[in-house]
Amino acid sequence: MNQATICRRLGFAAVLVLLIGSSHAFAQEDDGRRDYQEESRQVYRLTRTFSDATRAELAALQPVLTSDELLDLLALRSEDSCKRWIVEYWRSHDPLLTTVENEARNEHERRVGIARDRFARQEWPGWDQRGEVCIRYGMPAARDTVTADATIESYVRPGEYWFYPTLGVTAQFEDAYGNGNYTYYLEHVELPMFERKSNERLRMPSGEWGVMPDRDLDNMPLDLVQGLKGGVFDIPTPSSEFEYAEFERSLRNFGALLEAQPVIYPFDFDGARVPFEYDVAFFRGGEGVDRVDLNAEFDANGNLTYRATAVVYDLDHSEVARESFPVTVPAGSADAETSVPMIVQLPFMLSAASYDIAVSIEEVETGRFTSYNRVIRPDKFDGALALSTVCFSNGIQPAKDQSSFNRGSLEVVPKPSARYPVKTRVPVYFEVYNLARDGQGSCRYTVSYRVTSKTPPPKGLWKKLTGGDDEGAALTSRFQTTASGPHDVVYVFLKTEELWPGEFEFDVSVVDDVTRAETRRTGQFKLIE
Numbered sequence: 001m002n003q004a005t006i007c008r009r010l011g012f013a014a015v016l017v018l019l020i021g022s023s024h025a026f027a028q029e030d031d032g033r034r035d036y037q038e039e040s041r042q043v044y045r046l047t048r049t050f051s052d053a054t055r056a057e058l059a060a061l062q063p064v065l066t067s068d069e070l071l072d073l074l075a076l077r078s079e080d081s082c083k084r085w086i087v088e089y090w091r092s093h094d095p096l097l098t099t100v101e102n103e104a105r106n107e108h109e110r111r112v113g114i115a116r117d118r119f120a121r122q123e124w125p126g127w128d129q130r131g132e133v134c135i136r137y138g139m140p141a142a143r144d145t146v147t148a149d150a151t152i153e154s155y156v157r158p159g160e161y162w163f164y165p166t167l168g169v170t171a172q173f174e175d176a177y178g179n180g181n182y183t184y185y186l187e188h189v190e191l192p193m194f195e196r197k198s199n200e201r202l203r204m205p206s207g208e209w210g211v212m213p214d215r216d217l218d219n220m221p222l223d224l225v226q227g228l229k230g231g232v233f234d235i236p237t238p239s240s241e242f243e244y245a246e247f248e249r250s251l252r253n254f255g256a257l258l259e260a261q262p263v264i265y266p267f268d269f270d271g272a273r274v275p276f277e278y279d280v281a282f283f284r285g286g287e288g289v290d291r292v293d294l295n296a297e298f299d300a301n302g303n304l305t306y307r308a309t310a311v312v313y314d315l316d317h318s319e320v321a322r323e324s325f326p327v328t329v330p331a332g333s334a335d336a337e338t339s340v341p342m343i344v345q346l347p348f349m350l351s352a353a354s355y356d357i358a359v360s361i362e363e364v365e366t367g368r369f370t371s372y373n374r375v376i377r378p379d380k381f382d383g384a385l386a387l388s389t390v391c392f393s394n395g396i397q398p399a400k401d402q403s404s405f406n407r408g409s410l411e412v413v414p415k416p417s418a419r420y421p422v423k424t425r426v427p428v429y430f431e432v433y434n435l436a437r438d439g440q441g442s443c444r445y446t447v448s449y450r451v452t453s454k455t456p457p458p459k460g461l462w463k464k465l466t467g468g469d470d471e472g473a474a475l476t477s478r479f480q481t482t483a484s485g486p487h488d489v490v491y492v493f494l495k496t497e498e499l500w501p502g503e504f505e506f507d508v509s510v511v512d513d514v515t516r517a518e519t520r521r522t523g524q525f526k527l528i529e
Contacts, residue, residue, distance in 0.1 A: 033259060036063065036132070042074055044124045050079045057086060059125035060112045063132045064263035091317070095267050097358035097371045098309040098322075107265050111135045121181060128182045133162065133171050136263050141165050148178065158182075163250070166269065169257050170250040184254070273370045274298060274306070274361045279416040281389040282379045284433050284487065285349050290378035292348045294323075295414040298361055299339040302329045305364045310346040313356045315375075320355060321348050343394065343413060345404050350378050381433045385512050388431040390523035392418040396427045396491050408489065418525040422501055426494040426525055428508075435486045436514040443483040444513040447490060451475035454524070455502025474499055480513070501527050 043062045047055040058073070065073065069089070076082050094102045115131030125132075140162035149156040158175040160182065173182040266272060276298035285291035294310045306327040312320040323346040330340075346359070355378075360371035379386065394413040399406045405413050412429045420426050435443035450473040457474070475494065494506070504527065509520040 033255070034067065036258075039070055040125055042070075046074060046076070047079075047082075050082070054079055054082060056126065058082065060108070060115075060135060061086070061089070062125070063135050064108065066262060095265070095371060096360055096362075096369055097373045098311045098360040103267065104265055107138075108135070108263075111138055114139060119182070128180070129184045130160065130162075130173055130182045133184065136258075137164060137167065137169075138264075138266070140171070148175075167253070167257060167264070168250055169253045170247060171254050172251055185251075267369065272368050274363050274368050276361045276370060277417045278359050278372065279414070279418075280357065280374070280376055281391050281414070282381075283388045283431055284381035284386075287382060289349050289351055290381065292350050292357075292376070292378055293414070294346045294348070294357065294359055295416045296344045296346075296359060296361060297414075297416040298342055300327065300329050300342045301339055301363075304329075304366070306342070307362045307364055308344040308346060308359070309362070310348075310357060310359045312348055312350065313358070315354055315356065317356070321350070323348065343415070345414060347404075352378050352380050384434060385510070385515070385517040385519045386433045387508070387510060387519050387521045388433070390506060390508060390521045391429045392523060392525050393427040393429050396429055396493075410489065410491070412491075418523070420496070420525065420527055422499065422527045422529060423497050426496060427491065428494060428506060428523070429489070429491045430508065430521065432483070432488045432490060432510050433486070435483055435488065435512055436517075437486070438514050443486060443488070444480065445483070445488075446478065446480045446511045446513055447492075447508065448478040448511075449476070449492065449506060449508040451494060451499075452505050452507065453499075453502060454505060455500070457500050457502075474504070496527060499527055501529050 040059070040062055043058055047058050050058075061073075062070070073082070073085060076085060090102050090105045093104050095104050111134050115127040115134045119127040119131035119134065121128050121131075127134075142163045142165075144161045144163075146156065146159035146161075148158045158178065160173040162171040162173070164170070172185045174185065175182050276296050278294060278296040281293045281295065283291040283293070292312075296308055298306075300306055307324060308327055309322070309324040311322045314320055325344055325346060327342055327344055329342070344361075355376050356373055357376050358371060358373040360369055362369040379388075381388075391412065392415050394415045396410060396412050399409055399411040403411055405411050407429075410429075432445060435445055437443055453474050475496075475498075477492070481488075481490075490510075504525055506523045506525065507520065508522075509518055511518045
């Protein structure tokens with residue numbers, strides 16, 4: 001059955017699937033790798049009728065797109081839809097969500113400027129493949145050139161080697177026709193060079209020039225690899241640290257990097273991050289309003305200062321509220337060699353609606369940062385019996401001094417990681433709302449909770465602990481209490497002496513003893529060695 005017959009029988013959906021499948025096939029080489037030059041031609045064909053500005057922007061975006069992102073783009077047909085797609089692309093790739101600037105876009109545009117200035121070509125996309133690699137990974141830490149040379153045995157083409165030590169990658173470029181258009185080689189075999197067949201050595205990614213021998217690389221002097229001044233490409237380190245075999249591996253790594261990570265920015269490295277954990281807790285803040293607490297937990301260096309920022313956006317990406325807090329480690333509690341766990345709480349008053357909330361921790365002196373976001377919807381605590389978020393805490397005690405962690409007469413210090421050592425008490429705090437009064441004006445209610453394991457216990461311990469009445473529960477309790485008003489606070493300390501390292505779920509229910517209404521909440525915590 002031919003393709004036309006299939007389309008007639010299955011309709012428009014089949015046509016769309018076949019077109020997308022064909023587009024994906026065009027963008028791959030015979031060995032399954034992406035063919036970036038063919039992908040560039042696809043974007044060129046898509047944008048032929050677009051304005052120069054939009055064409056230039058999409059030409060610069062094409063190298064950094066994943067396969068799925070490219071397919072999304074190629075499915076569009078109008079310039080306006082492509083412009084909207086660009087806006088959404090950069091919004092979803094904003095690394096620091098609490099600033100007005102988009103740091104990834106700024107870095108991308110800086111690299112594009114370098115590509116246009118230093119590696120410009122008249123034809124699409126406006127630069128050679130050195131410019132493409134610059135847009136993907138920035139300029140290299142070191143760069144060596146090979147000048148053209150002709151001998152009786154061979155002709156050595158002009159070339160360049162770009163070394164990225166943090167990526168473990170070397171990109172090799174060659175001016176194949178001596179016209180200034182540099183293209184990169186991709187290694188595709190693992191054998192050492194002297195064991196390869198001449199047609200299995202290196203080849204251009206698009207296959208446009210066919211299979212080309214790498215005679216210039218085979219005859220490349222070692223001092224070029226190690227740097228004429230010692231070290232790696234003139235990087236002042238001992239030559240022995242970068243041997244020829246390692247250089248070969250770094251060449252092969254380049255092709256693997258293109259497939260795995262089309263683009264890398266300076267803030268993408270683990271060492272450029274400020275790791276932290278956070279949670280969002282909802283409490284009744286008044287009629288139709290919630291107090292929304294964003295709590296963050298991170299390890300701070302004693303000699304540095306930090307800034308915690310949280311921003312609430314509506315679903316149209318307009319800013320609704322912003323809180324920012326400078327964080328300084330208390331004097332004498334740490335030095336440059338140690339870190340101190342810090343807790344930050346950023347509160348908001350929000351009405352019931354859907355929001356996108358973003359949080360970031362920035363290290364002021366170094367510029368390191370990490371940012372996260374999530375969609376939230378504050379709970380409706382008016383009218384019916386309700387519970388706040390279940391909050392796992394660092395500690396719960398009577399409030400002595402003015403503190404941002406005070407909740408009435410208690411100081412409740414949150415613990416967003418909800419991670420505790422085994423055999424320690426786990427403080428849990430929550431609030432009850434809208435209790436009914438009995439004939440004497442009191443509010444009576446019953447609290448029941450159970451802790452169940454999400455991690456299998458040590459062999460033989462489960463049967464000993466569970467006993468039978470509450471099968472599957474590692475810990476249970478139930479108590480009755482009274483409140484002077486319709487709202488009350490509850491806190492318990494979970495005894496974990498009989499529990500084991502792993503993940504656990506805390507399930508609590510509250511029954512209003514006057515109306516018999518019931519409500520419940522759950523939360524998760526971890527026990528570690």
